Amino acid sequence: MGQHSKLDATTRAMDVDWWRGAVIYQIYPRSFQDSNGDGIGDLAGIVQRLPHIAELGADAIWISPFFTSPMKDFGYDVSDYCDVDPMFGTIAHFDAVVTAAHELGLRVMIDLVLSHTSNQHPWFKESRVDHTNPRANWYVWADPKLDGTPPNNWLSIFGGSAWQWEGRRQQYYLHNFLTSQPDLNFHEPQVQDALLDVARFWLDRGVDGFRLDTINFYTHDKYLRDNPGLPPELRNADTAPAVNPYNHQMHLFDKSQPENVEFLKKLRAVMKPYNAAAVGEVGDAQRGLEILGEYTRGDDRMQMCYAFEFLAPDRLTPTRVVDTFAALDAAAPDGWACWAFSNHDVQRHITRWSLSLDAAKAYATLLMCLRGSACLYQGEELGLTEAEIAFEDLQDPYGIEFWPEFKGRDGCRTPMVWQSDNQTGGFTSGKPWLPVPAAHLNQAGQKGADSLFAHYQSALALRNRYPVLRHGAQSAMQALGDLLQFIRHDSEGAVFCAFNLGDDQVQVALPQGAWQGQNGDTLASAITLGPWQICLAVKQ
Incomplete structure (x- = not known):
């Protein structure tokens, strides 16, 4: 792959299968590196630390959202798809990330959140005014039942009804996540066209692909049919924590609709001239692998998807690996998975599976040997554990809602540690937006011959030494x-x-x-x- 050689335009255009078996390093920008002392990581900080990722041997980076946002869900609530939030920098800073990454041989994938926007997005501000404005149909609006209650029984992943009342329209709008994250209406062709234009905007700036947030949530059942209930013995907490009533339903109608595939084909057609690739996040505890197969089948949909099988709470045993691949082969014989053990939404796997250093090394090598592509989450190569965050320090609305039974996602989002000689691990010269655990400082700079970082380097190098492990x-x-x-x-x-x-x-x-x-x-x-x-x- 030559990941340490400069990726010029010709090279990027020629290698059409660069994504197959690629190792993608996830950057959560708020917590990667702060360059200006405000305690929040930024794009200039990413440029500063890209050599670390190149040294590790990754093929690409995935940057979690950095778009303009009120930050109710830390960037996953977008108010301007085509600009950078000032806390992260400017468009020029993003261009610098792309240039620096390509100089180091790293491709750049960005996190597109297409299923919903912020309620501060101009599209929603216009849509909510009345029934006749040009964007009146851009979001999912529905009349109340006769008794004034929501139009159906759909639930939000963040708890409670998925419907929020809007007095100006005298209607409810759909929000699969926070009430401040209204869902876009993919049954409206103008919405699809606008989102395809967003993809073109970033492709024209040199990005090599996308991580697609909640890819199966784009399209809803246009008849707004109720979801059936789910018996207690079938409830699976892989998509939402066990304390959330979201797990009480079989989500047949609020997501994963067949019409979604047609949009994915349009998106793939937009990506093709740029030789771009996408990995979709499939959030579905009942049908995750089936949807993965449906969305990656053939050569006109998405290249990769990941489900939640290896992000589950219980330690990954040989039996579960075999069962997962058997289910994948049955549901998606010609699909392509992207595997991850950790990300910004789940407890870090070192803690989740109670791993020793030797065990962490074994799992790192396993990830590099399994068929599929792989995502690494920042800090796992240093052995970062889940951080214990006091309630008063919580930032995540999910954790605040369900504390203490579910402590939210802040524990896996604490800042990276780059050095051990100061209290913030070299992340910032100011007060970090989340505390840096003292235990993490011991992991800073662990790059000796027997370190976990060195082992990850070797595992990634192994994948390149034997291309059969990639393809x-x-x-x-x-x-x-x-x-x-x-x-x-x-x-x-x-x-x-x-x-x-x-x-x-x-x-x-x-x-x-x-x-x-x-x-x-x-x-x-x-x-x-x-x-x-x-x-x-x-x-x-």
Whole structure:
């Protein structure tokens, strides 16, 4: 891939499959690097720290929203899709990020939030005035029932009804998230056209692709039918915390509608001349892998999607890996997944799965060996744990709403630590927007030979050393207690992968044939793996 070579326009245009098997590093800009001392990370700070990501060996960066926003949901409530919020800098600062990233061989993906806007967006301010203005139909408006209650039983992911009353129109509007995040009406062609123009705007500025927030929430059932209830034994807390009544419904009508695919085809057509790629976030506890397959099938939809299987609370066991891939093969035989263990919405996986350093290293290598692309969340390469945030320091409205049973997402969003000789880890010279845990300071600058960072470097380098790990097929996947094993193969060769994901020794029988280790030595037909050890064998 040559990720440390400059990505000029010719190179970016030629490599049409750059996304397949790519490693994408997620930057949460508020918490990455502050350049001006206001305690909030910014675009200039990203430029400053891009060499860290290039040194790690990633192929691309994904930058969470930096658009103009009232920040009720920290940028996921957009009030201007085509400008930069002043707290992050200016358009010129964004252009500098793109230039610097391409100089380092990194592609740039940005987080587009297309399902909803802020209620401060000019589109909504116009739409809410009356029934006859030019944008009256740009959001999802509905009359109340005869008794004045909301038009149906749809629920918000942030708790309570998904409908909010608007007195000026004497109607309710739909909000799948905060009341300040009204949903756009994708049944209105002008809305789709406006959002496609947003994509063109950023593609013209040099971005290489998009992470698409809540990709399956774009289109709602135009008949506004009630969702059926879900029996308690089927309720899954992967999409929303268990304390949220959102889990009490089967979400058949408020999201994941078939018409959504037609918009995705239009978006792919816009992206194609730029050789851009997209990864969609599928938020659906019941049908996540099925939707992933539907949205990535063929070559006219999205290239990649990720569901929530590996972001789940319970530790990732060999059995769950095998079951997930079996379900993926059944639901999406020609789809393409993008796997992640952590992101800005879930508890960091080092804490979530109670991982030792050896275990964290094993899982990092596993992520690099699984078929699909991969997302790394800032700080996981340093072993950052979930931070405990006092209630008075909380910023996340989700956590404030459901405290203390659900503490929100601030614990995974605390600032990066770059050095250990000051209280903010080199993140800022001011007061950080979220506190920097003292325990995290010990992780700053951990780049020695035995460090987790060095291990991540090696794991990413391994993926480039054996291209079959990026692009190849995957077969013979087995779970034998704590042992997970499978083969990655293509026309050029095969790599046998065995992972001991437990604290006891396991015996591994290599497949038939001659296999050699990474050092070129021929391996015996059976080997012993100690706790959290790995065997990668290349077919001779």
